[in-house]
Amino acid sequence: MEQAAQPGAFPKSFESVEQLDSFLSQPSPELIDDLSSVDGDILILGVAGKMGPTLARLARNAAPNKRIVGVARFSEAGQRETLEKCGVETIKADLLDQEQVEALPRLRNVIFMAGMKFGASGNQPLTWAMNVHCPSIVASVFRESRIVAFSTGNIYPLVDVMQQGALEKTPAGPRGEYAQSCLGRERMFEYFSGRYQTPGRLIRLNYAIDLRYGVLFDLASRVKQDIPIDLSLMGHVNVIWQGDANAQTLRALRHCTTPTSPLNISGPETLSVRWLVEELSARLGKKPNLVGDESETAWLTNSAQAASLFGYPSVPVGVMLDWVADWVAHDRPSLNKPTKFEVRDGDF
Numbered sequence: 001m002e003q004a005a006q007p008g009a010f011p012k013s014f015e016s017v018e019q020l021d022s023f024l025s026q027p028s029p030e031l032i033d034d035l036s037s038v039d040g041d042i043l044i045l046g047v048a049g050k051m052g053p054t055l056a057r058l059a060r061n062a063a064p065n066k067r068i069v070g071v072a073r074f075s076e077a078g079q080r081e082t083l084e085k086c087g088v089e090t091i092k093a094d095l096l097d098q099e100q101v102e103a104l105p106r107l108r109n110v111i112f113m114a115g116m117k118f119g120a121s122g123n124q125p126l127t128w129a130m131n132v133h134c135p136s137i138v139a140s141v142f143r144e145s146r147i148v149a150f151s152t153g154n155i156y157p158l159v160d161v162m163q164q165g166a167l168e169k170t171p172a173g174p175r176g177e178y179a180q181s182c183l184g185r186e187r188m189f190e191y192f193s194g195r196y197q198t199p200g201r202l203i204r205l206n207y208a209i210d211l212r213y214g215v216l217f218d219l220a221s222r223v224k225q226d227i228p229i230d231l232s233l234m235g236h237v238n239v240i241w242q243g244d245a246n247a248q249t250l251r252a253l254r255h256c257t258t259p260t261s262p263l264n265i266s267g268p269e270t271l272s273v274r275w276l277v278e279e280l281s282a283r284l285g286k287k288p289n290l291v292g293d294e295s296e297t298a299w300l301t302n303s304a305q306a307a308s309l310f311g312y313p314s315v316p317v318g319v320m321l322d323w324v325a326d327w328v329a330h331d332r333p334s335l336n337k338p339t340k341f342e343v344r345d346g347d348f
Helices: 017-024 029-036 052-062 079-085 098-102 124-141 176-196 215-224 242-255 273-284 304-310 317-329
Strands: 042-045 068-072 089-092 109-112 146-152 200-205 261-265
Touching: 017 052, 017 242, 029 052, 029 242, 042 052, 052 068, 052 079, 052 242, 068 079, 079 089, 098 124, 109 124, 109 242, 124 146, 124 176, 146 176, 146 242, 176 200, 200 242, 215 273, 215 317, 242 261, 242 304, 261 304, 273 317
Parallel strands: 042 068, 042 109, 068 089, 109 146, 146 200, 200 261
Antiparallel strands: none
């Protein structure tokens, strides 16, 4: 298994997907300690998405004595086999089918990662089924488990960029059917948690950074291709290294509440998109191609509560910028999944 990560021990760059995934799967001593304090095995529902495979591998490495089981439809060739080689058990199942969900092993800890975002505006019924109906099935079936469920910062309204982002207590203000359905997801977990006293957490994430996708990848790709970047759409963002987001999500199993409650997970900084583009341009040897002026509002979250539980994320922004610029400069693989972070009307 991959060894525990050493604080501040960062590679200069990554030359392959295998090297990147291995690094993303290295647990910190804090994660190892937290999972050792959580009783029971871990079931990861929706493990085949962008973050799921490395989260599963991270859990496997941090808790070698626990059973780690990943569930998905596994429509992408080879993904299931790769997870099993890393010691993660896999089960192929449709989480919209209640009988298939009921047939899953009742493990003590559940990480819920299933959902639909991209294409939501073109298939609203499936979006609502995946983001609301599926959680209601899972929350009912796994009522005796702890459930840490992924949500999104998109459930918040746009906030003043000078106010450090929305807090967990900020009233919801979702724009568009995707964000509305994600709030519906939260409400289902809240309802069943209150009804059955199921401990849990709702992870309001934005935005995870991998080198194959994410806000920084999107910006770096546009810089390299001399595509203008319109600052009037979204001039400020929060980002967090995917390894840190996965680690904090797993560590949240030790900090579940009854009933379940939200937890913002992101980087602590409100980052200027203008500054990010300038930094990436310098690293890529390009001239920034910026248009428009920043809006006074953006989708931003305040992650102070997570920082009080877990400390600050381990990978700083400057290191992420170095890694992403190098990855893009060398035309290394992309997931071809733009974040659409600049969309302001919620039409994904």
